[in-house]
Amino acid sequence: MDAGLTDAFEAQRPRLKRLAYRMLGSVAEAEDAVQDAWLRWTRAGEGVADPAAWLVRATTRLCIDRLRAAKAERAAYRGPWLPEPLIEPLTEDPVERAEDVSIAFLLALERLSPLERAVFLLHDVFEQDYAQVAETLGRTEAAVRQLASRARTHVQDARPRFSVDEGRAKELAEAFAAATAGADYARLASLLTEDAVMVTDxxxxxxxxxxxxxxxxxxxxxxxxxxxxxxxxxVNAFEAVRINGWPGLLLHLSDGPETIAFEPGEDGRIAAIYVMRNPEKLGHVPEARAERL
Incomplete structure (x- = not known):
């Protein structure tokens, strides 16, 4: 394949993966969708005037197809469903803003139809204008505007309402780990907002x-x-990591890995805890490090 076409694709790969992850809520499925876009690009890349627009359009449509195909599987899912955790080392500058990739935000996207999700992400998160979104989805601009308006009514309250600094968020994660490991329920209660929620998948x-x-x-x-x-x-080992934009915990337990993500709330306490235990969604977690609780 022409090196120029390969370079054009690789320049867009990070953006395509970010879009696909938000669409699908899965790191593995996002990578598969982007790979499918690559295969289409190898057949159609020559002569494309705007590679970036073509690749976004192909990836978006592939994700919509995957969402529609997975509808029955999602409906039959046992217990609460959570998106596959997006894990980054805590020591690095975050690649994603928490408000655009938080678990609460991704769960809100789950309430949208595939088309509503695509419109909202392309326009409100990836900053395409309505004309570009309409071309990507093969819809009129008026229809796209209506889809965006409906999507916002479902999503607007899902982005983080409270802001805490990185240090405080890390302290909350570490205090939670210590309180649960030591069965210190009084301490645990002090870390949670009164209306906190906990979801385990x-x-x-x-x-x-x-x-x-x-x-x-x-x-x-x-x-x-x-x-x-x-x-x-x-607990064989644990690591403080960033999960979907906020400091969280990666545990390596006797029965397999587990991630615990947190959403800060009022007064710097924990408003939500998201625990991922499904091994099918943890295949991408890094190897355990020699640190113990």
Whole structure:
């Protein structure tokens, strides 16, 4: 293949992966969608006047097809569904802004139709104008504007409402780990907002709560019940990482890896906890490091 076409694709690959991840909520599926776009590009790249626009259009349409095909699978999912965690080393500058990739934001996108999701992301997140979005999706500009308006009503309240600095967010994650490891439920209660929620995704593959925990007391009751019934799996190693824009925890347990993501809330406390235990969504996690709780 012509080196110029390869270079044109590689220049767009990071942007295409960012778009596909937000569309699909999966790192692995996003990479597959971008690879499919590459295969199409190898057949159609020559003579394309605007490679960036062509590749965004191809990737978007591939993601819409994947979302439609996965509708029945999502409906039959066992327990709460969470997006595949986006994990970055905590020591690096974040690639993504938390407001554009937070788990709450991605869950809000799940309430949209595939077309609404595409319109919202292309216009509001990736800053394409309505004419460009209409061309990408093969719709009229008026139809695209209507889709965008409907999408915003579902998404506008899902972006983080409270801002905390990186240091405070990391402190919250570490304090949560210490409180749960030491069964210090009074300390744990002090870290949570009164209306905090906790979502655990096991996908039917590993043990996880089959409903969303709502409220501080409900969350603490879950931890107490797990410890009383069987105890927590042994922690072999852990690492402080950035998960979907906020500091979180990557645990390597006796029964497999697990990620815990947090959403800061009012007064610098934790408003939401998202626990990923589904092994099918953790295939991309880094190897364990020699650090213990």
């Amino acid at each position: 096991g996908g039917g593959k590993r043990k996880a709560a089959l409903r969303v925990m709502v409220g501080r007391d409900d969350i603490i009751g879950l931890f107490q019940g797990i410890r009383w019934r069987a105890g927590f799996p042994e």
